[in-house]
Amino acid sequence: MPFSHYVNTTNRLLAALPAKERERLLAQCEPVELRFADIINKPGEFVLHVYFPINSSISLVTPLEGSTSLEVGLIGNEGMLGIPLTLGVDESPFLALVQSAGLALRMNGAAFLHELKRSAALQRELNRYLYVLISQIAQTAACSRFHVVEARLARWLLMTQDRAHSDSFHVTHVFLAYMLGVRRVGVTKAASSLQRQKLISYHRGDVTILDRNGLEAAACPCYRAEKETYERFLGYNRAIHHQNDLAHS
Incomplete structure (x- = not known):
């Protein structure tokens, strides 16, 4: 290709x-x-x-x-x-x-x-x-x-999955703490909670999303609000241009 x-x-x-x-x-x-x-x-x-x-x-x-x-x-x-x-x-x-x-x-x-x-x-x-x-x-x-940190972590993982185009990606607790602006112990506690709910698996920096719908439910409303903004201003616009390209090809 x-x-x-x-x-x-x-x-x-x-x-x-x-x-x-x-x-x-x-x-x-x-x-x-x-x-x-x-x-x-x-x-x-x-x-x-x-x-x-x-x-x-x-x-x-x-x-x-x-x-x-x-x-x-x-x-x-x-x-x-x-x-x-x-x-x-x-x-x-x-x-x-x-x-x-x-x-x-x-x-x-x-x-x-x-x-x-x-x-x-x-x-x-x-x-x-x-x-x-x-x-x-x-x-x-x-x-x-x-x-709270757990809801923010769920949102962050969803946003990362959207851009990685994969259910699995690598990220350390240290990096997560750096991104979220919290102490490492807070990230560990939040990630452990998401694991207990069987929403994610996490081992030595390797994260896998196990239950996408469950993780969305655990995330704060910010994730859905941001996703809707992206689709409203970028997704629809992209579709229109794609149709125009096909019409002129």
Whole structure:
């Protein structure tokens, strides 16, 4: 299968573009393998590249004093890392690190900005995605303040599964504590509870979702709210463009 076709079927933001503009953008991308916990950008660093995840995901983390931190956003195959460039800003406001290893497309930031000026469709899709990302960050802030660790962990696991496209993935207690902004003992207690309910299995960092419906019931309402926002602003839009491409092919 041609590489461009593989990408078109797995990155939703790229798939939403008209065929000619999508192919022009893909011609300037290179496939890269992202490794678990690798740092892509640090706060204040220049954004040199943009990334379109395929079967990987990237966490947006806000470091606080000392070793404390909190994940405020998660980017998978629905979007792109490097959104500040669309606002005329070339600095990263977050620590961006790989949450789920896998494939992504990388594009030079200057080339991306050139394509952004040429393509009204790309501007439109990125504006919609920016709205969704802002909504996710706001939802995460409220979730971190008002919901218990077990419900937040269930939500996090569901979001990760959605982007990993697999029932199984690797993540350590230390990494989970870092993402959720809680002590490791809190993560251990929450994960043990989910295991006792037979919703997940967890062994030496390997997580398997055993009961998707049960995990959704255990998660806080934030997961469903975020999923509905994504589908309303990104899923429907993608379907319309796919139909248009078929009509003109």
